[in-house]
Amino acid sequence: MSADLNAATHGARAAMVDRLVSDGVLTDCRLREALLRVRREVLLPHAYVRVSGPGADPIEWRLLQGAHPEDREEWFGLIHSDESILLQRDGEPLDALRRGPVSGGHMSSMSTYTPATVGALQALRVEPGHSFLDLGTGPGVSLALAAAVTGPGHATGVEHDGHMSAFARRNVDDLALGATVVEGDALDGHPAGGCYDRIHSGIGVPCVPTAWVQQLAPGGMLLTTLATRTPSWPGQVLVTRTPAGEVEAVLKGTQRGYRPMFGHRWLTALDHRARIEADPGRSRPTTLAPPADDAYGFWIAAAHMLGNGSLVRDFQAETMTIVAPDDDSWAVAGPGDGTVRVHGRRDVWAELEDLHARWDEAGRPDRHVVELPDGGGPQHVVSGTGRNALTWTLPALATVPRQDAMTTPSQGPVAAVSPAPLPTGTHPRSPS
Known part of the structure; x- marks a missing residue:
């Protein structure tokens, strides 16, 4: 140079x-x-x-x-x-x-934009000497940064795509940070490496893979995006294993998160935008003002509880617009006049009204506890206390295609999602 x-x-x-x-x-x-x-x-x-x-x-x-x-x-x-x-x-x-x-x-591969990478690594509190596992490592940016902190021989990245893993391995080696890139299925983690103090997943998953939890060392932390069909309201799960070996997991809504892998079909409001502008729907009164964008506790519940993630928001619309593409239905909030316009067989806004009332009764929780059974099994989410608590069950991991059985790339690349609202000029994010 x-x-x-x-x-x-x-x-x-x-x-x-x-x-x-x-x-x-x-x-x-x-x-x-x-x-x-x-x-x-x-x-x-x-x-x-x-x-x-x-x-x-x-x-x-x-x-x-x-x-x-x-x-x-x-x-x-x-x-x-x-x-x-x-x-x-x-x-x-x-x-x-x-x-x-x-x-x-x-x-099919991008680098995550830097503020998201920084946020993830800071949330994991990576320190020198930590064993670090980067799942869906892509070009290796987060892996390289972690390796610069942990020191040589402590950071490993797993990437399923052979071309990308070879590309990342060559470039990471050129940096001489002592990091390792291996080709493999990120859903399996990297059992050959034993247990890890810190695990970072650059792919979204419908539930937390049991293999990842099993590879988390006592005192360790695991961070991943919990994804649904909607890219609008992602959640971030932080899993910790106490020094005594007990596992705790907390789900919080967030502005941005990683995409799932190939084969995952995302909902989009884009196909409905022109129709909504031409016919927003019939007007009716509502007592629910559009919830704030940063009411993450509410929106993450909406992402999971309303039609299994069947709603998506058009963040480019002038007023809050929520679409149910599969049902050809939508809701457009009025311009602050106590009305909402609804179209289609689903009254999308009525669903939001009902859920918001339940969220209020639960104490407006902004964090949700994820129960991870030993040895696998259904994972339940609970937020709030008593009879008013919000609860739901996460889909099984088997509902997302394995990385060795991909569908066509047009059905969704390995990337990451930036739901909203986004600064001008940003792109969908992906594994780093």
């Missing part, structure tokens, strides 16, 4: 860290040093930029190659920004990508 480029990369990393600190995202001193140390240009040597707008088919992309003089400035700014970096279409090989315009395909 030339002296000028070396200075530029140091400067870009320092500016990125300063931004994260000033935004209140980055507070951990060890992670701050890791972000300054890990050379992102090694892990993210190229990037796709989407050219076409929402709903375009086929999607038009442009591939930036960091080594190319005409791409370098845009690529360099992108990989040090707060954007996720799009890296792979449809599981393609990564050793002979051609720069320039590309048509079609769907992203």
Whole structure:
């Protein structure tokens, strides 16, 4: 690396860290040093930029190659920004990508945008000497940062895609951090490595895999996204194993979370947007004002309890708009006048009214306890106390296709979701 480029990369990393600190995202001193140390240009040597707008088919992309003089400035700014970096279409090989315009395909791997990675690693409180397991490691950004904190020989990443695992292994090795990348099914964890002090999952799951819990060491922590069919209201589960070996798990709603793996069909409001604008539905009175975006305790309950995650929100709409795509139904909140407009056979807003009343009676809980039976079995969620508590049962892991039996990439890439509301210019996030 030339002296000028070396200075530029140091400067870009320092500016990125300063931004994260000033935004209140980055507070951990060890992670701050890791972000300054890990050379992102090694892990993210190229990037796709989407050219076409929402709903375009086929999607038009442009591939930036960091080594190319005409791409370098845009690529360099992108990989040090707060954007996720799009890296792979449809599981393609990564050793002979051609720069320039590309048509079609769907992203099968991206890097998680940096604030989300920082938030996850800080929640796990990674420390030197911790054994760290990164599941769905993608290009290895979170793995590399964790390795810079834990020290050589303590961090392992598992990636199912052979092309991506080879790509990440080569680049992580070039950083000389002592991290390991193995190819395998993230749902199995990495039993060959024993038990881990910290486990980070870069894929969303419908329930917590028993294998992950079994590989959590006493005093350990596990963090994953608990996903439903709706990308609008993800939840984050923090599992801890006490020094005595007891397992505790807490689910909290969050603004962003990771996507599930291939084969998972996401709901979308995009197909209904024009119809809703043309006919919002019949108006009726309501006593429920649109719940706040940060009422995460309510929204995570809605994601799980209302039609098994069959509702999705259009965050681009002028007023709160909730759609049930499978039932061709929607609700559009009035502009602060005590009314709501509903369309279709499902009164979506009535379901929200009922659930909100139950959430009130339960004490407006913002955290939900997940019961993880020893040796597997149904996982139940409970929030609140007494007869007014909200409860539901999580779907079995078998409802999500295994990574060795993928359906077509168009049914949903291994990526991560940013529900809402998103800053301008952000992308769906993915395993880092």
